[in-house]
Amino acid sequence: MEVYLIRHTTPDIKKGQCYGQADLDITESFEQEAQCIRPHLPQHISHVFSSPLQRCRKLAEFLFPNHAIRFEDRLKEINCGDWELKLWDEIEPDYLKRWMDDFVNVCIPGGESYLQLYDRVVSFFETLPRKGAVAVVAHGGVIRSILSHVEQVALHESFNVFSLRYGCVVRVHLDNETLTHSVLHNPPAEKEQHRPTKI
Numbered sequence: 743m744e745v746y747l748i749r750h751t752t753p754d755i756k757k758g759q760c761y762g763q764a765d766l767d768i769t770e771s772f773e774q775e776a777q778c779i780r781p782h783l784p785q786h787i788s789h790v791f792s793s794p795l796q797r798c799r800k801l802a803e804f805l806f807p808n809h810a811i812r813f814e815d816r817l818k819e820i821n822c823g824d825w826e827l828k829l830w831d832e833i834e835p836d837y838l839k840r841w842m843d844d845f846v847n848v849c850i851p852g853g854e855s856y857l858q859l860y861d862r863v864v865s866f867f868e869t870l871p872r873k874g875a876v877a878v879v880a881h882g883g884v885i886r887s888i889l890s891h892v893e894q895v896a897l898h899e900s901f902n903v904f905s906l907r908y909g910c911v912v913r914v915h916l917d918n919e920t921l922t923h924s925v926l927h928n929p930p931a932e933k934e935q936h937r938p939t940k941i
Contacts, residue, residue, distance in 0.1 A: 743921075744875040745867075745914040746783055747885045748805070750797040751775040752908045758829050758935050762822035762853065762883075768797050775909045775929070776804045782911040782926040788874035791866075793817040793881060802879040816866040819881035823853025830938040838938065846897045856883070856897055863887040882906050888914065892921045907931045 752775060753766040783805065792802035794813040802811050825833055841848045849855045863884050870876055878888075886900045892914055895903050906912070911927040 743870075743872050743914075743916050744784075745870060745888075746787070746875065746877045746926075747888060747912040747914060748779060748783075748801065748877060748879045749882055749885055749906055749908060749910045750793075750795075750801050750879065752931070753797050755827075756829075757932075758831065758939070760822055760825045760828050760830050760833065760936075762819045762826060762850075763795065764822070764826045765795050766797050768800060772800070773804075776801055778929060779805060779909055779911055779927060783877065784875055786875050787877045789871055790877045790879070791817065791870075792879040793819070793884070795819070795881075798879045798881065802877075805879070806877065814866060816862045817878065817880045817884055820850070820856065820859045820883045821853035822850050824851040825853070830935065833938065835938075842937065856887075859883055860887040860890065860897060864891045867891065885910075885912060889923055892923055907934075 751772050752769045754769050755761055755766050787806065787809065790802060790806045790809040790811045791814050792798045792811050794815065795818060799813065837851065841850060846856045864887065867888050885906055886904050889904050889912065890897055890900045905928065907928050908931055909929050910925065912923055912925050914921060914923045
């Protein structure tokens with residue numbers, strides 16, 4: 743079993759905005775970033791799955807033009823509910839602190855908790871073909887969820903353990919009957935902001 747996890751390229755969004763399932767477009771650097779991904783993918787990909795959000799869909803279609811891509815809602819990023827596209831620094835601070843203190847279990851208002859994201863992503867991962875090479879084009883939270891499942895890492899530690907920049911490629915594979923992962927491509931990028939500057 744080989745699964746190639748590919749994070750979308752840089753999204754077209756202002757730094758400091760909260761986003762999850764907002765259907766963001768990609769930046770003008772898309773083709774350059776996507777071309778850097780190609781050398782890290784094998785020729786023998788048999789199945790391609792993607793989040794339906796356009797920042798993933800466009801990358802999947804660019805990388806795999808001859809495949810029948812299967813778009814899967816369970817591969818969407820965390821649902822940020824009422825916080826979608828708000829500036830982190832403008833979100834109501836009391837609830838924001840409650841969420842940041844336990845983002846694994848506390849739901850974003852009108853959205854999801856990290857645990858809910860993890861559960862739906864793992865349910866998808868467990869349905870993947872057990873033979874051949876599979877490509878999955880998705881989001882940072884989705885890929886961290888899969889890697890946390892594979893490596894048995896506590897969700898609250900996943901951001902520290904797995905540094906996944908835009909356009910990264912991670913290979914999940916069987917090694918002596920045990921699933922493990924290796925990072926094939928993790929390009930340098932400007933630091934992302936997924937929290938307020940004041941906390």
